[in-house]
Amino acid sequence: MMDLKKVKSIIFKDIELVLSNLDMSYEILGDNIYSTCPIHEGSDNCRAFSLSKDKRIWTCWTRGCQEDYGNDIFGLIQGVLSQSTGEPVGFKEALLWVCKVLNIDSHDIKVEKVEEPDDFVKLVNIFRNNTEHQNNKLSESTGVRYNVIHPSPYFQTRGFAESTLLHFEVGDCVDKSSPMHNRSLIPIHNDDGSEIVAHIGRTTKHYMKPKFLFTKGFDKRMFLYNYHRAIDVATSTSCLFVTEGQGDVWRLYEAGVNNAVSIFGKTLTEQQIHKLTSSEVTTLVVLTDNDQAGREAKTDIQRRLGRMFNLIFPRMTSKDIGDMPVELIESKILTQIGGNLYG
Ligand SMILES: [Zn+2]
Incomplete structure (x- = not known):
């Protein structure tokens, strides 16, 4: 069995292979690897991102993306994969991804504590409760438990009419205690419209990642929006x-x-x-x-x-x-x- 520290050593022996698989172009200067930031949109400064091979931590100097994902290599992988897939990628998925890239048998790894962000777990519970609630009270089909402003101020700044956003039941979550805080909530219904099956949370702040958060467990292959x-x-x-x-x-x-x-x-x-x-x-x-x-x-x-x-x-x-x-x-x-x- 090996622990995460050992896995990190293996990763850093082959760090260039890992970065290439994350579709990053970079330059190496001594201990540091420089690149545009692979996580936030529109990064064009080729020194915006640095990764220290010695300290094994990374920094996004222009937006602080490491604060969203964690500054170790797993945080970087989570950030890049979340950005490229448009869905939150957790620690475990990041670990399995890197095992595949480096041909490590993941069964050999002993993970003391799975550092899955609590937010995504909380998300499930909110919407499960919410769906049950709606089954009883269909008239409150937009009734997310948290404090949500309708119609969405964010999408009004994007040029959508109030009446449009009301029609599609789009609101902004302004509740600090919600994992959807600072996101516009877009409900997705089942085919006959009797139930909201999930929400998409679109960031209202440009620096927040990922841009779109889906209710966990939502199988987007099965539905067509609207x-x-x-x-x-x-x-x-x-x-x-x-x-x-x-x-x-x-x-x-x-x-x-x-x-x-x-x-x-x-x-x-x-x-x-x-x-x-x-x-x-x-x-x-x-x-x-x-x-x-x-x-x-x-x-x-x-x-x-x-x-x-x-x-x-x-x-x-x-x-x-x-x-x-x-x-x-x-x-x-x-x-x-x-x-x-x-x-
Ligand atoms: Zn960044």
């Missing part, structure tokens, strides 16, 4: 708009499109495809982001759904629908789509 609101119009028009993000759905709603859903990330899962093929929808309007990953998602959808659906890929002029003014969506996007396909 399906329960979209399905009636989608059935009557035989058409559904598929986007990458919740903001895209809200912006389309502001432009008069009520039959829009979003996936949670870049790929449509088998379960989501099954949901679509089981519905009466025959046309999909695909609005993935206008970036490399979005274009790849588009190709993937073309390949997997091209034979089953009539696919429409409107030309995009902005990065994503959520960033476009309503007038531009109406004049540039909706004009490429028949008026009988949305409502």
Whole structure:
């Protein structure tokens, strides 16, 4: 058996392999490894991040990202993986990840204390209680126990109308005792809308990581965001708009499109495809982001759904629908789509 100290020694013997697997580009100067910060967005200073091989600690000099994740190597791995997957990655996952990279048998490791952040555990409990509560009192479908301001002030600063945010029940958690503090809460419903199955917590502070926190245990492969609101119009028009993000759905709603859903990330899962093929929808309007990953998602959808659906890929002029003014969506996007396909 080996302890974590021993594991860290093994990691630092092969630290360059570990950093490469975290997709980091770096330079080594003596004891220190320098890089842009791999955790916070938009880091362009190539000395923003340093890792001391001798002390085995890292520092993000511009934003202090180590304060969010811990300044040892496991904190770094958790931070980078959380950032790249968009979901919180705990200590245990980080450990298993590095074992895989370095070919260490994880069964040989004795972990004294699993340092899983309490917040993520607390998160489960809140929403479990909350869901039970809602089963009894459906009228309070937005009733998160914590102090939440509706409609979300954060998303109002992003240009969404109050009425839109009320419609989608988006509020900001301002309760210091909640793990969702300083996050906008976006509820996700089951397919018939009778229940909130999870929340997405989007940071309202640019320095907070990860950007999106999902209710723990939420299986995002099984759901499409906004399906329960979209399905009636989608059935009557035989058409559904598929986007990458919740903001895209809200912006389309502001432009008069009520039959829009979003996936949670870049790929449509088998379960989501099954949901679509089981519905009466025959046309999909695909609005993935206008970036490399979005274009790849588009190709993937073309390949997997091209034979089953009539696919429409409107030309995009902005990065994503959520960033476009309503007038531009109406004049540039909706004009490429028949008026009988949305409502
Ligand atoms: Zn940073």
